[in-house]
Amino acid sequence: MAGLSSNDEVVTFRMLLELEEVRRGAPEVLNGHADLDRPVRWVHVADTEGVGALIEGGELVLSTAAGFRTSTTRLRRFLSGLEAGGAAAALIELVDESGLPDGAAVATLRQAVRGLTMPIVLLNRRIKFVRVTQAGHRLLIGQQLARLERSRQVHEIYTQLNLDGADEQQIVETTARLLEGPVLLEDVAHRVLLSAGPDPDTGETASAGRPDETDGTAWAGQVVGAAGSVWGRLVAPWVDPDDAGDMLVLERAAQALTLARMAARDQADLLHRAQAGFLQALMAGDLTEDEAQERADGLGLAPARTYVPLVVHMSSGPERDLTLLQLRERVAQEEWIGAARPLAPVVLSASLRSGTFALLLGLRETADVDTALTEVVARVRSRADRTVTRDADRAGPGGGVAWTVGVGPARDTLNGAAFGVREAAQVARTAAATETRDLPFYRFSDIRLRGLVALLADDPRVRTFAEAELGPLLTGHPPWGMELLALYLRHGGNKSEVARAGHLSRQALYARLERLETALGVSLDDAESRAALHVALLWARLRTSA
Known part of the structure; x- marks a missing residue:
């Protein structure tokens, strides 16, 4: 990972087999050849048959099988327990008191490992188990310290970006640099918003287009946004989702993007509030x-x-x-x-x-x-x-x-x-x-006239005038009164147009107009009455929309 300490390689069983102390034991791999790269979490020494029930998985178990090395059944039960418990591998030292290989025990072991898949290695010479455990633990502790150091470095990089006010593009570019590959920032609809970094296969800069997931595998990615308001996803197409170190980078980058967006919005909100307050002061x-x-x-x-x-x-x-x-x-x-x-x-x-x-x-x-x-x-x-x-x-x-x-x-x-x-x-x-x-x-x-009415809408004298003109229509009596009056005025008193627009028969229209005139107490044929009602109706509509 560019720019970060990289001494965080996973400790595997194969690495421990290369230790000088283990090589002194003339190791012979009996089975599990394909799984020698299993990661080792810890190193234990155990000579009790029931130890398999006590381990948690990922351990390298060192044993002399003392007390049960001559029994194929008991030795197989011991190894089966380790495999069932998830042990990474087993180193079995089988030598006699003179330091030479214990032939009978070796034959028993070869028979006991049949059908097991866990890596099991026979040590034909005596070694000091304490040196193996010390060396193994030194490697494991170093690995943990390296992970902590890289986590600290990643945290510091993104914290500094946020403190410096870096924008989304700078954060994406930094992430691509750390991961040494392309990184894409998508929205929730998978549209690419930003991209950065070279394609490791071609060396070309990542384009703004979204690569095809032709192999059907899921891309490594992290959602971007606070809880309940996710607005994007940070994607690294060439990162292994099982790589804890690279996924840590993506996780911190996603957090930095969220903080950057929140800071930008807060700044914009503060500026907007300041400008809104300025405009309010001007208006006042x-x-x-x-x-x-x-x-x-x-x-x-x-x-x-x-x-x-x-x-x-x-x-x-x-x-x-x-x-x-x-x-x-x-x-x-x-x-x-x-x-x-x-x-x-x-x-x-x-x-x-x-x-x-x-x-x-x-x-x-x-x-x-x-x-x-x-x-x-x-x-x-x-x-x-x-x-x-x-x-x-x-x-x-x-x-x-x-x-x-x-x-x-x-x-x-x-x-x-x-x-x-x-x-x-x-x-x-x-x-x-x-x-x-x-x-x-x-x-x-x-x-025009609407503007004049709008200017005078709050004048109590206009209110008194409009309420006197419209009378019961303002309280919904008859319920169709306001609508019919608006149609009548809009069409200039043309009854044929009013009937057509109101989907009424002529007889029904005449009956309603007569009832409307009775409610208003005026004749709708009078030009002055229509003008007064028009002004009152404009006032009523403005009041409703207020």
Whole structure:
């Protein structure tokens, strides 16, 4: 592993067979030749027949088989117990008191190992078991220390990356360097977001495309993201999933990516909150123009020639979840900010109420206001078309939530433009609540009488007038009254068009119109009455959408 200590090779039985002390015993492998590379976890000396029930697996057992070496049954029971317990291998020393091979015991052992698969080695000369255990344990402890050292190095590398504010690409590149192979960062849909590192087979840099899993094996990988919010997966196609060292690198890299994303979002959230607070202060009139420019400089906002206030009003309909609408509002804000930044050196955003947010755009000196706003709206619609299903007439970011844009007067000062946010909000709300021609954005001049009613909607005198005009219709008597009145006014009193639009027979329409006139106490044929009812109806619709 590049850049890390690599003295962490797994200790195997074959390595222990190469020890000088073991070679002095003239070792002879009786069986298990194919498993000599089994990893060894510990080294034990045992001469009791029941030791197999006490081991935990992975041990190298040294034994003289004293007391049962002359019995094939007992010796086989001893070896079978070791194999059943998961021992890595057994070294059996069979010599007599003079140090020569014990012929009878050797013959017994050769017979006892038949049918067993565990590596079993006969030692034909006397050795010092203590030296074997010391050497073996020295290797094993060294291996453990090497693993701890590598774990420490990996931890320090990724901790430093996070402390230095490294982005996702730097973390992926570091991981590829440590693993000496390609590394891919995918999203949850297996789309490659980032890639780095050479293909060990070709030496070429990893491409942005996802290699084929043609062999059907699972790739080594780690999920990226905090619990409950996984957003990606870090994949190393040429890493063995059973390699603990490489998997440790992937695990720490995934953690570093999660922390990097969280830090970036926290920083973005802090900046967004600071800018939103600035816009709120501007709207409240709490700052002089000099103070506003000074605070803008502190937030890193460059001066602009023209400042334009606009408000985006999102309308989900009565059947929508309010919480879901708020989440979609946040997504929409990010979309609008991203779409506006290439065209405006200053972009401030703040939520006004649920489903409504304001933006203050500082345009470049050469920008035409209408051209710039049209391009911003087009950019947002383009992003929405690529990312969500449109199921509303003016669908935008948020999966079918319709939005309407109101624009206030452009000004050459921050305070002047912020003062126009209220007008932009009224325009957006009015355009969304009433039928009007479909435009990318609306100004006060585009909503005409509706705009006037919107400006006066909170005036108690207008409320008194509208309630007197609509009377029982406001309380649902008759239940179809408001809808029929809106149809009648929309079609200019043309009864044939009203019947067709309302799916009513002429007789049914006449009966309902008569009942409606009775409820209102006016004649619908009177032009002044229709004008008054139209204003009252506009007020009622604005009140409902508020």
